[in-house]
Amino acid sequence: MLHDPAQLDLMFQALADPARRQMVDRLSRGPASVSQLAEPLAMSLSAVVQHLNLLEASGLVRTQKVGRVRTCQIEPKALRAAEHWINERRLAWELRLDRLGDFLAQTNDEN
Amino acid sequence: MLHDPAQLDLMFQALADPARRQMVDRLSRGPASVSQLAEPLAMSLSAVVQHLNLLEASGLVRTQKVGRVRTCQIEPKALRAAEHWINERRLAWELRLDRLGDFLAQTNDEN
């Protein structure tokens, strides 16, 4: 489910913006309201809400509104999906290098 | 070096585009020339070169030109840096959840 390309697209796109990464960073230390997320950022609350909506659409953040405050938290599954994508590619490359190394070592032995 | 925010910015931005992720995916299976990278993509070679330049600027891909062909390969260190950023945030969150779980279990025991 989390591996469908469209969702992956939204996630990486969400992580591409420094303000949004800062928000994720803040949320990694615990839940926060929209205003709390906005506080360290040099932009209007409205802008923060727009970023937050993107983060939520990407699945990286989940929010729930109680009364007038919207509380946000990280969705670790989504983070794991992004992590996983990168990890698979890196591992593929590194395993390839290993096999190449083995091959070279082996052909060296044969001399 | 690889943890400076500007570089991280470039990397996540580079990964945000599906065409560029496809290029990284291709490169995870081994080095390729610009034309080889372009082949499965529905866009001009020129567009591919522009994507490639971004990937190189981000540090995710290293290229070297021999004669008239530019050969590209993945830079696993950069991938690891992106992976690491995500992993740290996710772990921070999950450890927090664990501590919270422990706390709740403990306060439950006391009843």
Added chain:
DNA sequence: GCAATAGTTAAGTAAATGCTTCAGTGTTGA
């Protein structure tokens, strides 16, 4: 030498992005 190959560069353009301000809505506490 010269045509084909492999890539590069510049200029232009349409669409997307990251804001802003302003005018709301619903909630809460005194």
Added chain:
DNA sequence: TCAACACTGAAGCATTTACTTAACTATTGC
């Protein structure tokens, strides 16, 4: 009840992005 609070949504705008085409350079193989 009513002002302050916590957000929300729409419109507008400047910038950036993801392309395109077209003209170009440098290599290679015959």
